[in-house]
Each structure stands twice: as C-alpha cells, then as structure tokens.
Amino acid sequence: MTEPTTDAPIRVALVDDQQLVRAGFALVINSQPDMEVVLEAGDGAQALRLLGSHPVDVVLMDVRMPTMDGLAATAALTGADAAQPTKVIILTTFDLDEYVLQAIKAGASGFLLKDTPPEDMLAAIRTVHHGDAVIAPSSTKRLIGHLASVLPDAERTPPAVLDSLTEREREVLVLMARGRSNTEIASDLFVAEATVKTHVGRVLAKLGARDRVQAVVIAYETGLVSPGS
Numbered sequence: 186m187t188e189p190t191t192d193a194p195i196r197v198a199l200v201d202d203q204q205l206v207r208a209g210f211a212l213v214i215n216s217q218p219d220m221e222v223v224l225e226a227g228d229g230a231q232a233l234r235l236l237g238s239h240p241v242d243v244v245l246m247d248v249r250m251p252t253m254d255g256l257a258a259t260a261a262l263t264g265a266d267a268a269q270p271t272k273v274i275i276l277t278t279f280d281l282d283e284y285v286l287q288a289i290k291a292g293a294s295g296f297l298l299k300d301t302p303p304e305d306m307l308a309a310i311r312t313v314h315h316g317d318a319v320i321a322p323s324s325t326k327r328l329i330g331h332l333a334s335v336l337p338d339a340e341r342t343p344p345a346v347l348d349s350l351t352e353r354e355r356e357v358l359v360l361m362a363r364g365r366s367n368t369e370i371a372s373d374l375f376v377a378e379a380t381v382k383t384h385v386g387r388v389l390a391k392l393g394a395r396d397r398v399q400a401v402v403i404a405y406e407t408g409l410v411s412p413g414s
Contacts, residue, residue: 195220195314200232201247213303229258243310244273256288263292272313295398342406349391357384362404
C-alpha cells in the first residue's frame, strides 16, 4: 500500500460535510509516507476560502454539501479563472447519476466511490497528482458507462470529434475506456509501452481532453464504447 518517495509529501485537502468521513480518509492518507492531509472543510464555500491561502496538490471533494456543493466548488477550483488550478477527485456514491459526469466535464480529474478500498483511494491520489488519472476499478467503469448513457443528447459530444483519430488511436481509446493501463494496452496490442504513451498523448490532444478520464467520457458519449461492453 505504501510507496517510498524522496519527494515532498502530496498535500491533500478533504472536503466533505460529514466529519466521520473526513476522519476516516485522513487516517488512511496520513498513514502514508508520501502524502498528508493539510486541510479539511465541511462545504465548498469553506474549501474555497481555505484553499485561497493554503495551496494543496489534490482535493477529495464530496458532491452533496450545504452552502456550496462539490460541483460549483470544483468548477471554481479548476476553471480558467482559478488563481492556481487544483486537481480534484470527486467523492461519490452510485446514486449520484449525471452530476458526477458534469463534475468531470467541469474539470475534475476523476472520482472515487466512497466505499472504495483504501489502496484504490491512495493509488488514485498518486496517479492524479502525477497527471495520469487512470480508470481502473470495474465499479468506476460501470458508473461512467451509466452516466454517459443518461446524459441528455444536447450535452453529448458529437461522434464527429473522433474523425481525426487513426484506427490504432481508436483502439487505444477503447482500451483506455475499458480501464486498461498503458502496460496492459501495450500487452494487448503487442507494442512497446512507450508507443502506447505516444498514442495516448495524441488521443488526448486530438480530442482536446485534459486527461484520460475526459477521454473516456468522450468515448462513451460518442458511442465508441457502450456501457457493459
């Protein structure tokens, strides 16, 4: 569960209106040598006030909170007007339908189910911090598929956005949407991992996607990948 590192610890902020939830996450995070909780807030408005003077690397953000919900706070933290754009991981449960997808489209780097195993939460914090959010847990893939399927047609990405992708890039995007890592994609396609990284970079650039999570959302919205496939 731990990963040795010589870098400064990853600074994590916890934003959730349930103190017990924050305490549980903090206990797990602070047990790691490479990360620490440096800020806690009970709603989005309080988080924005505190984050203005307390820089952090990754924010774990609940969706439903009083005063200001996680969607509005995420948009403020990741938008073009943000003083210092921050990486946000949305905390959610399966009953939060399309709101989670809206949060990702607004700028979140990914999301975690609140009952996710501790090792998955820690891995998500590390991957998002390093700029390479990966959708791996099957539960997360199912949730994205569900969210994309219920999104109103007017808010979907048109299929034509995929026209610029080569056949191999489409293959890579499909495997990304299935939760495959670069190493696994390389094995699936019988190519070097460095080649996969190049393909992933081109896919993100052509789709105008900020990271893998956004690219996967686009794959579902355009119908390239369907829920359960």
